[in-house]
Amino acid sequence: MSTRRERLREATREEIKATARQQMREKGTAGLSLRGIAAEMGFSVTAIYRYYDSLDDLITALIVDAFDAQSEAMEQAAAKFPPTRYVDRLLAIMESYRNWALENSTDFQLIYGNPIPGYHAPREITVPKAASGMYLVGQIMADAIDAGQLTVPKDYAQSAAEIDSGLETLPDAPKSILYAVLTARFQMHGFVMLEIHGHNVGTIADADAIYRHLCLTFLSTMGLKSPPTGDRDHERTT
Amino acid sequence: MSTRRERLREATREEIKATARQQMREKGTAGLSLRGIAAEMGFSVTAIYRYYDSLDDLITALIVDAFDAQSEAMEQAAAKFPPTRYVDRLLAIMESYRNWALENSTDFQLIYGNPIPGYHAPREITVPKAASGMYLVGQIMADAIDAGQLTVPKDYAQSAAEIDSGLETLPDAPKSILYAVLTARFQMHGFVMLEIHGHNVGTIADADAIYRHLCLTFLSTMGLKSPPTGDRDHERTT
DNA sequence: TGTACATCAGTGAACGCGCGTTCACTGATGTAC
């Protein structure tokens, strides 16, 4: 039950964040400023303070939004296939990791790039957010293994001791699966980070193809025999 | 044949860069400023202009240095073992990638992180520099394969078409090897990037162990049967 | 060897800029009676 005023207020808060994202797109994450946002909106600078206590406050809100948006993108990618098509869902998520980063590269940099000078993120907010997308991957992977569509590589089992002591304990997932998830994650993250900053230029001609191949190679180390088809027929209309 | 004046001049140029690195360590890459450097050195701001034409000029010099230092760290790591101990050399390089990044994290961020606002790196300088460490890896890997110590995984051969069209042509190295190098590189880079910004916190307890295990897992996909010993006996004294 | 001059290192004031934040204010919108 929100009043008209509350709705307007919320709308303006959103508009400020949207304008902030636009500013970051144009000038980079470090180019973000309250004055720039206000000017873009036709506001006076001080009006912003009605909606956010400080610049830090606004940045925190942007970071939270970015984590949520990234998680949601991954969930939506998975939702394009029925729950039991585990491999298709995994591949879709892996593709969505890169796609979201490319389409929202300043949000991606805001989360994973250099910290903004003078800003310190409250850890209690960012740490839990950061892992949520990876939990989803771990869960699907566990289901896929239960269903016999994927297997944990022998290598992992042989070196269980190192993995056991090296990783944190997670609820509902054995450490071998966490390790597999991380392996994929590091590759995805490294690829995307290098791509965003232009460091793949001299070596990679077709980034789409190589990234996809990287994902498929990973799945094949997880025991996948042949590439999934990913038929459009089976995709859900969202 | 350098005059006394030229040597002093060069020493001051180096001192400025060293102070700049210190400033970045304390305030982050975006906190770098000519005024801050001058104050730290007990100089007036304008004295810096005797040595660098502008802030951009200085940043470019720092970037070039960082690329060189990273390459050198990798070469020195490889040099700890005799030339034919390919696997030990590869492992040492992979470890040095992370170690250098952790020990020189602001240099690493300067090269691979968010661009500094207002600064645009001259591509003709940074692009060739960036790849030189990877060439070294590719070369050792090719030698290791020739010597029968490693092999290109079957997966790569099967999907030669995608790799062939997706990658740029390199001198002296087949694309399958480039692909293998990139696979390792993405993992290393992703791990380090996440580690530097604190995103491994909730999941990884012993980063040293997991990173090493990641490297070994990679080498085992390259056909390595048992982990290398890396005996200290065989290491060169540098 | 000393002298005249050119070169170079470093100074200090000044310019114009954009920044986050504070403060006292105006005027519109909502609420209680």
Next chain:
DNA sequence: TGTACATCAGTGAACGCGCGTTCACTGATGTAC
């Protein structure tokens, strides 16, 4: 239904800060004769 008052959105001036860069300058160091 109208009136009195509280709440809230937004303004504009001002503060103090740090920034890169330009400019005319002083004094020391090196060089040519």
